[in-house]
Amino acid sequence: MFGSLSFSPATPDDIETLVAMRLAFLEEVNGAPAPASLQSELRAYFSHSVPTGEFVAHLARHENRVVATSGLVVLRKPPSYSNFNGREGYIMNMYTLPAWRGCGIAARLLDAVITAAQAALCCRLSLHAEPRARPVYERAGFVACGKEMALEFVGRDEIER
Helix, strand or coil: CHHHEEEEECCHHHHHHHHHHHHHHHHHHHCCCCCHHHHHHHHHHHHHHHHHCCEEEEEEEECCEEEEEEEEEEEECCCCCCCCCCEEEEECCCEECHHHCCCCHHHHHHHHHHHHHHHCCCCEEEECCCHHHHHHHHHCCCEEECCEEEEECCCHHHHHC
16 A cells, blocks of 8 residues: 555645645544634635745655645744754644554654754754654654653754854
8 A cells, every 4th residue: 555655745735735634634633623724824824834834745646636644834942052053843734644553653743743844953853742642753862741741853953063
């Protein structure tokens, strides 16, 4: 099944897909349909943030149907000793349709997110993981930090000095 998948970065042409996958994720996690106004707010967010690179997404497709998505919000905070350039990434919108879970898709999309974060010179990645998804992140080196999980890019702050 994995061989029949294709992976690619999301483009502005994928906005509606990103909205649909985000809504599916939120409805699954919350156990209830999302408010109608949320769809238009998501569309506005992705329409702005995907072209600017503030939100970087990757998609997994099977026969031109998106079956999984990933997302990286690139943040800029005030610099500190541990994060000299202030760049951090927050992972969200990681979602695989239920029928496609357990095939390694999330791990492959996570690799793409980590690569994108490194290209954006992020010093740290963080996320809030659903309990069933934690092993995917742990295998990639993320560690629990309170309610979140994080991955530090050792030495990244030295590059910027």
